[in-house]
Amino acid sequence: MKNIVLIGFMGTGKTCTGRLLAQRLRRVFVDIDKKIELEQGMTISEIFHTYGEAYFRQRERATIAKVARYTNTVIATGGGAVLNPDNIICLKQQGVVIWLTASPDVIFERTSRRRGSRPLLDRPNPRDAIAELLAERRRLYQAAADFTIDTTAKKPWQVVDEIIDVLQQGGYLRGRSRSKSWQG
Template identity: 40%
Template sequence: MTRIILIGYMGAGKTTIGKALAKALGVTFYDLDWYIETRMHRTVKQIFDAEGEEGFRRIEHNLLHEVAEFENVVISCGGGTPCFFDNIDYMNRQGKVIYLKASPEVLYEHLKMGKSVRPLLLNKTPGQVREFIVEQLAHREQFYSKANYTLDINLLDNHDKINITVDKLQKLIEK
């Protein structure tokens, strides 16, 4: 049975790498945010707007416990998922947890290029976004560092490198 859980800050490439890794392993891919949206029939932003971050984190925690019971999956979690409740310890018990680690500058560049709405970054200037990333990473590192494995993705900037990263991940989890 395969159960791989990808964690890291928003913009680290969890969904992109997760899809490619799941395909390479021949298993199903789940993005936890997408799973939440499907089950709740609302976007993450709508949940944040209606219930605040605390309400969203409760829903996220409950649905993490649902999806992390599935077998033969690669799951990408939201950037904050490991940092609330006992989520990181639970994930470590459920499967192989991999922290996709990147510098604040790389994350900022990835987020700038991304097209998805990030509720925590709305209405912030570029300077405020950079500062926010640095502050949040400093806080979240204590949770991220509890992952079974850490993979530096600072050089992940094209599709060839995604394939190289998937190969590295496969070798890492086979050990």
């Protein structure tokens, strides 16, 4: 089975949605950022501050190259994974790519809960940083995506239902994977 790859800006719900989706489909879940943190023994924020963004992007590239070879896995990438075209080429070889979006205001609200762990938003005006980064990355997300799902006004289980629906309609999944127990 092909991997299901979630891309999108920070705060669009890739990790939460990915974890739920993997549970629903009985697949392994891999969060690229968490895997890097485990391998490096430090948080993404600490990696950025200690070694810089270029070093982090190298680790991200190596981790994606490894994880992209998995099968039957739900993969949540970091928000900047699309900056390196090799990442997307790798991920698309074994996977279907879903771009999770959200409005800038919702992204700001969601990311403000964990501001210290978001090094790219560590600026005087994080709202402006979100707008700038979204503008820079939008075309990269669009080019990489097989499907796009807006998470703005949705609960994670609703996003999971929508992902399952589009994957079934696209012929990537068979059968129904709905469970009313997830709608709590």
